[in-house]
Amino acid sequence: MTRGSARLHPVVRILLFWAIFVALLVTAQLLFRVRAIKSYLLFVIVIPYAWAFVAMSEHRPLSEVGLHRRGAVRAFLTGAAVAVGVQTAMNLAFWALGFLRLAGVNPDASTVDGIGQLLFRDPVASVAACLATGVAEELLFTGVTARIAWRSYGFTGGVLAWAGAVFLTHMGNPSAGIAFIPASICGGVLWVALYVATGSLWATIGLHALHNFLLGGILAYRVSGYSGVGLLRVNLSGPTWVTGGALGPEGGIVLPLLMLAVGISLRSRGQHRTHRITSHQPSSTPRVAVRRNR
DSSP states (O other): OOGGGGGSOHHHHHHHHHHHHHHHHHHHHHHHTOSSOOHHHHHHHHHHHHHHHHHHHHOSOGGGGTOOSTTHHHHHHHHHHHHHHHHHHHHHHHHHTTOEEEEEEOGGGSSHHHHHHHHHTOTTTSHHHHHHHHHHHHIIIIIIIIHHHHHHHHHHHHHHHHHHHHHHHTTTSTTOSGGGHHHHHHHHHHHHHHHHHHOOHHHHHHHHHHHHIIIIIISOOEETTEEOOOSEEEEEOSOHHHHOGGGOGGGSSHHHHHHHHHHHHHHHHTTTOEEOOOOSSOTTSOOOOEEOOO
């Protein structure tokens, strides 16, 4: 990646980004002799790779993809609040339809040690795993992929790039397939709308981390096909096209529609806001606020 790579066609830049990343994943699997890259190893790989890619292809620090320290906590909490709101509405809908029944607290959470085990050691839905996955995947999907497409093709381009990257990288998950398409597209609307409205990747990291933690760490739903242990015991039954079946709520219609509705609302409210998400132009270009009026 050289100075000239910043002038490559945006689609070529995205494909180059993912081609190198896949090569890194395969190399890591061979070196560490693992079949799958888990959240912590993914975090370790993505941080330096994203930093190097942005620095070498755009000649900018990684913070300028929306990882500014100023306002980071507020942005993270904003994204977390969106996740809580969406999933509260989802569970109320399931309950109103008669598909949801709370079966009590997980017996493993009856002791302090048991709660600690669930909150910090579950490889899928612990606090640490959700944060690690949130940071790593948000850099991949939103901070680099969606940002490049959004800057070049507008909001729709960013959504399609995000949805395509998420769908293709989750195809190997248990029970994944075409059932994951609605969640990918509707999730793209929500994620990109939040990113554009706040100008902060911390907001989408908060959304991502709480989305996974609430689904798997609290309610023991499946998270993109993977099962979490969960602090609560929730029985969810009903048509697969509504509840998501083995894929989890992301595979049904309720959660995607809620994400779409909230994303459209955020998009509508943030259309005339001025924010700072740096473009992919060389660093000699003045860094100015960008107003999006689409």
